[in-house]
Amino acid sequence: MSEFKIVGKPIPREDARAKAKGELKYADDFSLPGMLYGKVLHSKYPAAKIISIDTTKAKQLPGVHAVLTARDVPHNETITRFGQSAEVGKGFEGLYRVLADKKVRFRGEAVALVAADTEEIAEEAAALIEVNYEPLPGVFDPVEAMKPGAYLVGEGDSNIICKFGCSQGDIKKGFAEAEVIIEDTYQVPFVDHAYLETEGGVAWIDEKEVINIRVGSQVIEHFRDVAEVLGLPHNQVRYIGTMMGGGFGGKEDITVETYLALLTWKTKKPVRLFYTREESILCHSKRHPFIMHYKVGAKKDGRLVALEAELISDAGAYPYLSPWVNLYATVNAAGPYCIPNVKINTYCVLTNNTFTSANRGFGAPQPNVAYESLMDELAYKLKIDPLEIRRKNCITTGKSLSTTGQVFNTYVALPEVAEKAWKALGETKKVEDKNKRIGRGLAIGLMSYGRMTFLHDTSRCYVRLESDGSVLIRSGIPDLGGGQVSLLCQIAAEELGVPMSKIRIYYSDTALTPLAGTTTATRQTYMSGNATLKAAREIKKRIIQKAAEMMNVNPEKLVIGEEKIIVKYDSAQYLPLLEVIKACNTEGIELFCEAQFKGPFTMVPDLSNIRGTIFPDFTFGAQAVEISVDIETGQVEVLKLVTCYDVGKAINPLSVEGQMEGGSIYGMGYALMEEVVMEKGVTLTPSFSEYIIPTAADVPEVEAILVESGGGLGPYGAKGIGEPSCSIIAPAILNAIYDAVGVRIKSLPATPEKIIRALKKHYFEGR
Amino acid sequence: MMEEYPIELTINGEKIVSTAKAEESLLRFLRRHGFYEVKGGCEKGDCGTCTVIMNGKAIKSCITLAGQANGKEILTVRGLEKEESGRKLQESFVQHGAIQCGFCTAGMLMTAKAYLDENHQPNKVEIRKAISGNLCRCTGYKKIVEAIYAVAEENQKSK
Amino acid sequence: MSQFRYISPKTKEEVLKILEEEKSEACIVAGGSNVLPYIRDKIIPPKLLLDISGIEELNYIKKNGSNWRIGATTTISDLISSKIIREECNILCQAAEQFADPLVRNKATIGGNLADASPAADTAPPLLALDAGLEVESKGKKREIFLKDFFLGPRKTALQDDEMITGINFKSDSLNKPGCFIKLGLRQAMAISVVTVAMVLEIEENRVKDIRVAMGSVAPIPLRLFNAEEFLKNKHLNDDLIEEAKNKVYEEVNPISDIRASAEYRCYISGILFKRALEKLTNQTS
């Protein structure tokens, strides 16, 4: 029997009905009288000198209100941040340049901005801007870009923007002890977030001269960055965050907000600016491609003794969140395994490709592809069952992460989830087709939730119990579709003993809601969930205290539920919530509270050897698939997919399953079909007909198995699931392909062509 | 032969008399007239967020000229509520957790509605095929398929 | 700046008259599933958009004795829901069912698919295999173009500026034989073909009596494989022969590399799909 009334129940989300009825107003579903249309002129070269920009013709076009270039931006160069307020030092700072100045670094970089009466005029004006470029050679391969003497993408003296290392034990000794050693190189491509709502919003100036930006953003704290670009006080820029049509990390950096702010500031009129799908793919961030060289050593019985890895990632043309992503990759590089001797080196390099930054899973999914493929290879080589080899080596409760040495004192579910996922595949499916081979693959992993502890993360929430028993919440939380907003309602409803229908929430407004921090790093259930819990519990405490006085019982004997204050084990004895509220209000007892939750704080680590606690906690999971491979065409069909995670506590099982199912298919796309193809900095896949993601006809039966250990740091023991859910499906699929047809695909996506080229070497040789 | 031409159509039962630009898509026309519930995710026919029902058939409004809707009946997600079959689908999506960011939802519901109006006994594989022109990046489709299937089953029973 | 204009005539005659006046200034719009994306990409400059979607007289599927006629604005969905197509011209039904997705199929027309002249047009291979002809009209003039002579290159056809496709015709004789269409794409819906094959096959006493094969996405135009057909005629089908015939296919196709697949893979797959079509149809006849 559960003591919860609302938490843990698969209830419809707060925002679901408005979405089903088509009533929710997204960023683009909004307009203002006299609104202008903004347009960005993007660079046509990936690398070029800007000799001159002539905007005369564009400005003369009737209906044009502003044409802006770098010269018009008060502070064109600032620092990329993602909402942190702690000082973390230079190692993580990158240049944020609003408009290209003197030199363009990637094709699609913003060169000029236009605002005009209509979208058509804005487009025409952008085409009339004459930019005189002198093309430069550029560099497009991170390995080339690392070499001394390489073309320099930026203004610095090296293209390498960060180097991270971490090690434990003695790597030489480790490999000397090894009885088998496997060495290989894995590669993963650029991919797009492919949210269905592109980047955009509307901005205007109000009567207080505040620039209001109504936009879909995962990080409304960027209001400070926008203010700094304009040279305005922070409180003169306001973000009004809308529910997003998907984010997945792509709305974590500033997208169009600075452009909107500049255009509205210069024209003093409302401005709308939305990216087309092509712009979204060409100009905004991508997931980091990695080249990963791995060497693993083990004993004959399968025990791992050494792991060495060198990871090189492509930052594209600007750093954005590259250092952070690469830190994740470094920490995840040895996977969820106990390995006494480890050495990791990570390099992140600028190139003239489209810039890369956050994407669901941050830097975890990339190394996961490499180490989980290698574990599989090891299992085959040593003739050990894939589950067995993982059970033998995986981290268990009390053990530590092999990269940083962070110790896990709470329950580590790895052995449990691995077994559950693998077993749930059930009987092998029979296929009639003589050309199809069945295979199975397993992958396990861990991924952090919550921000790096040296970022000193906090979240705030305001809760107020109204005199009629309804509840009002204000939280700065952005909702990218994962149900972040609804979750807070559920927590408040549970704690205050009112039904969901009595909760109203205002969210994502930097002027009016307490800042809750970013919807990134799988941190909102944990951080804002706890802040809401704290605020609601404070009010509950006051209510119960008052009720205890009124009923003349010990407050510890009272519980709250169904809009009543009830004596435990005696439901006949109670006071209606309303009566207690009235009494409180009469006496001036505060039935509102703004609470702050603080994550654990640590010092900035030594980046050349990252050790100790970097993250508050981790989520553990396993994914298993059964697939068929057509040995003549190379086509892969995923027949069954099992995803099993210890989510701590599923506050809303529907939402948790939704993350696990959706994350699996997000990862399946990464494994099998998604790639932003870039040739010398030019994107060859600028639409959804070239950049393909799975359709409903491509997906298998997904089974989500929830383990609820209660061991998380979030409310009620919850852990985060948003990003972990997608982070290991790709290697599970690669392992299944190997199981089916005996070829190991070492670069994503595993297209039919790559599989056939591996299977039919003879045929393709010499062609 | 005009750059702007008169157009008359019914949207969710309401008659709209207006003008359209020659190359204007039905999607842009609808949004320009305040039907913001119809979403544009790609404007090239590749995603399905702009799906509406035109004279009983689900179509992608971004690859339809406004003029092609002249004299026709258009149903958008905000018109679904008027019909029981529409309401049932909306409620089923809500109850099954088939809605995450919701950006695909309006289109998905329209496809589902037109499909169930024609097919009364689909299995889940058939439902997957039926909605294969509507991308969803969030849900992995499972709960959407379940939501549609539940309505199909209920319709079957009530017969 | 010149602007788009729009007109939606109600009869074929009106369309032909406008075409005569406007010639290349007019752009026919049927389903719009190619035209609207082209407008967004500025591949089509401002023109007169001549909307033929409302012309009822061009939407039909008729069978008269052994003569089949399909109107140009017949949609892909119309093909799927037509009982006679399903029962008596299944090869076209198979292609229609693998075409785009259910929503696009509700708008995309067979005439638009052919006129767009993409090497990947999915209705082209089955119609080539059926020896189809196109009914092409201009003001006061009618002519017929064999489909095999219609495609001149990617997005290039034998149509004159003042002409339109009004219908497609073919004879039943090829339909008495089993036919099949196989498509390889990179996903299960909304997939532009990597390679397609359409085949009709007649076997008599274990010999290939008649065979017609066409392929998509293996050359600048949808391709009829006459050499492979000739090679197989009157021969006993067996595994060795099929392997030899695959070599004929490799000689005949001339694919390009693009983001979906390399030319080598396309070439290899054309052999595989060719073999699969043969196997499938021989299994059906035996």
Ligand SMILES: Cc1cc2nc3c(=O)[nH]c(=O)nc-3n(C[C@H](O)[C@H](O)[C@H](O)COP(=O)(O)OP(=O)(O)OC[C@H]3O[C@@H](n4cnc5c(N)ncnc54)[C@H](O)[C@@H]3O)c2cc1C
């Ligand atoms: C998401 C998506 C998926 C797709 N998938 C496929 C697929 O799987 N297979 C496939 O083959 N295609 C596919 N297409 C392409 C397109 O849908 C087809 O080519 C379709 O058949 C075009 O028909 P339409 O009626 O929409 O043509 P329109 O766009 O109206 O016209 C296409 C061209 O033909 C001309 N035209 C049209 N009708 C006539 C006529 N009667 N006489 C002379 N000229 C004419 C037009 O001027 C234009 O140049 C896809 C498109 C989209 C958007």
Ligand code: FES
């Ligand atoms: S907006 Fe119409 S299909 Fe994407």
Ligand code: FES
């Ligand atoms: S719910 Fe976000 S795209 Fe479907």
